[in-house]
Amino acid sequence: MNLKQLSEQLGLSQTTVSRALNGYPEVSEKTRERVRQAALAFNYKPNTRARSLATGRAMAIGHVIPVSTQQEMVNPIFGDFVTGAGEIYSQHGYDMMLSLVPDRDEESFYRDLKIKGNVDGIVVHSPSMDDPRIALLNELGLPYVVHGRASSVTLPYSWVDVANASAFEEMTGHLAGLGHRRIALINGIETLDFAHRRRRGFLHALRDAGLEADDDLMVSSDMTESFGFNETRRMLALPNPPTAFAVASLITALGVRRAIEQAGLTVGRDVSVATFDDDLSYLRNGTEDAPVFSGVRSSVREAGRRVGAILLSRISNPTALPASEMIPFRLVTGTTSGPAPS
């Protein structure tokens, strides 16, 4: 059933039927109700592509996930993030388009997305420090919101982020406050902006506590479980091993814990661990009132919701000044951190 058929059924013009369904004032309430009933009865829904072509709006948001050809990891936070964003989209009748793009094709991919017109806006994932996509998207005039920030980019842009530096400063400060002098950093890839900020916060806290940074105790890579395990094992075998670990993700922290326990040490007594916790649905950190890992917690699903909301508002008002928003985090104390052994 299409618009033409429906209007013939009703003995009305396509114009009137379309206006009735889209809430335009030029049609009487009586007619509108009659049209509504008929649409329901025949299960009429306007064809998305035809409507998009006519209105110029695609009613879809693009999520472009860079797929690096060497390090081909899929970010584990991804599922929860898009769940949050998707909630907002569907409330407003938007669809979500997902594209996994080899990083070397990214620029032309964004260009084509604009030209081919299949999305109204874009979410930029995993920005690097001087991410070129921001300049590109500004130039293209395609609404977008960055999940995270790009420290070296001076152009204005919209973003949603968690205060990564403060979070790691607070988390590291917590460990230092417990008397730890040798604190290790197990970080994500530091060309990515979030990891860079976390390192900054970590170093800041060390300085505030009057501690020296030690290059042997700071590592950076994909945040896998085995990365946490391997590096922790290595560090614990050092002549002067760390007594505490600040870790970038719960998954990595699981590896850190495994290495500690395998070394015959007790987590929270011999060695302390604090981690960033994205509050993933399939990997809760204990329960709400009894967390297992100490660290900072911030919901990535909530970040997805906020990115979605801000992007939609930018689409409906493209000339507005760039907007940004901080997602709150919270220090939680679990059983994995305790006073430094004497």
Add this chain to the structure above:
Amino acid sequence: MNLKQLSEQLGLSQTTVSRALNGYPEVSEKTRERVRQAALAFNYKPNTRARSLATGRAMAIGHVIPVSTQQEMVNPIFGDFVTGAGEIYSQHGYDMMLSLVPDRDEESFYRDLKIKGNVDGIVVHSPSMDDPRIALLNELGLPYVVHGRASSVTLPYSWVDVANASAFEEMTGHLAGLGHRRIALINGIETLDFAHRRRRGFLHALRDAGLEADDDLMVSSDMTESFGFNETRRMLALPNPPTAFAVASLITALGVRRAIEQAGLTVGRDVSVATFDDDLSYLRNGTEDAPVFSGVRSSVREAGRRVGAILLSRISNPTALPASEMIPFRLVTGTTSGPAPS
């Protein structure tokens, strides 16, 4: 730049330009090349929506993720699966549309997807045993492929799955072969088909080994880390605790290991663990030649690729008989399983 403008530039009709770019034979090689060059120079790409409207093909695949309102977990395999599927789509010029749909709205959502015409085909995720979506999609005539199977559904349908029953049979057999008599099953939600099959395989292996099933040692829930931890702790405190665990996912197995170690026992010596391993990119089970966990391994990303490929072939040939495919699995032996303690 649209088709009209491009054709004016070239002094040709829209017809000829369109045909030249789409490889129709009615246009001379010389003209075709000239058109190609111009398209490149002006960076012309046909508008997706207009093209879709004209051809009737959306050039997009829908992935519908049921979001249960109570148990709101996002499946951790999701990222890797869509990465595999997305690879195939982009090779063939298809886009991927992601929809997170509250389970009670699902039926009407599929209907609307068909009517509104925004996808050419659908991937059905997480089928239950008598999943109603299969009958619905058959009725709608929308091409689809199920990731997994629906045991109680007798209608023909296309699917891609791993041999879950055999996998768990082999895995459990491995544990029984090491002399374990008390083997626990930490399973996924058993209304979902894959978990049901795994239980069947588990029970089969017990029977073959002459062992009794014990309801106290078989649990089923969302495959989170804490689920594995809590249930393992409970079971280890039983008067007659298990000496081996068959686990449904690596994440859950991490929780199982944690509980074992926290009880002061050694994994692989006091208690053995074998797990299903989806080969997730962010959670590798050790390395290729040195796995940590024993168990069965099957790549969910490869499953995504195969689902994508089969779906596209069904779209291009909708009258073909339903196709199905098994993704292979492999028993791997790590350090978490060893002879039963005497």
Add this chain to the structure above:
DNA sequence: CGCATCCCTCAAAGCGCTTTGGCAAAGGAA
């Protein structure tokens, strides 16, 4: 030279919707 054939190109009709620009009928004011 006339006619049929093939090759290349074109104009125009759709795809299903929204939206512009009327136009009659009804109602109100003078």
Add this chain to the structure above:
DNA sequence: TTCCTTTGCCAAAGCGCTTTGAGGGATGCG
């Protein structure tokens, strides 16, 4: 009564593409 506003509806023109049906020009054949 006449004139002017609303009110409620419609015909038709797009949106940017593909595809049908047709035609002009060059070539080959008798």
